[in-house]
Amino acid sequence: GQNIDQPTEMTATEGAIVQINCTYQTSGFNGLFWYQQHAGEAPTFLSYNVLDGLEEKGRFSSFLSRSKGYSYLLLKELQMKDSASYLCASTGANNLFFGTGTRLTVIP
């Protein structure tokens, strides 16, 4: 079966660090994507983890533990423009399975 869990909403302060967690159970799992989606817009790619460990890309980092079925997205030096939904998606045999998304609000 397929199951992906992530928090519905989070709030953080500008300049701070926030960690968005995602747990998954996916048949035929290969890797874990993170997408960013601003209100009223399409999702855009942030990161993809296949191997265990941390992948860093500028202010954003993503971590994967395959044995625990767990990933997180770490956002540093938060900016107001980071207010968006963050979608966790696991890869099955032929497609992606998305979580419901975490709506992050960055406050001054």
Add this chain to the structure above:
Amino acid sequence: DAGITQSPRYKITETGRQVTLMCHQTWSHSYMFWYRQDLGHGLRLIYYSAAADITDKGEVPDGYVVSRSKTENFPLTLESATRSQTSVYFCASSGHPRETQYFGPGTRLLVL
């Protein structure tokens, strides 16, 4: 310009009418996908296609029909629209199902 486009961007229709949403990509990606996005459900896969003339059902295919006669186009048809099909529809494409998917801008559909 290269990319993935959807039309129309907004559509209002009535229950029982047939509606077709268009998707066009210029990357020559093999795979194309249709999702619907609703509050509380996230993105759910309706149909996907691995190549021209090859399509398969996703998580929520009932009430929808797809075709793919050309690699670059992947239209989605609601044969007889229902209010429960009011949603935002996203088309996406990728070179492989385990590669990054690139999303179109979405079509906001309201069924009255």
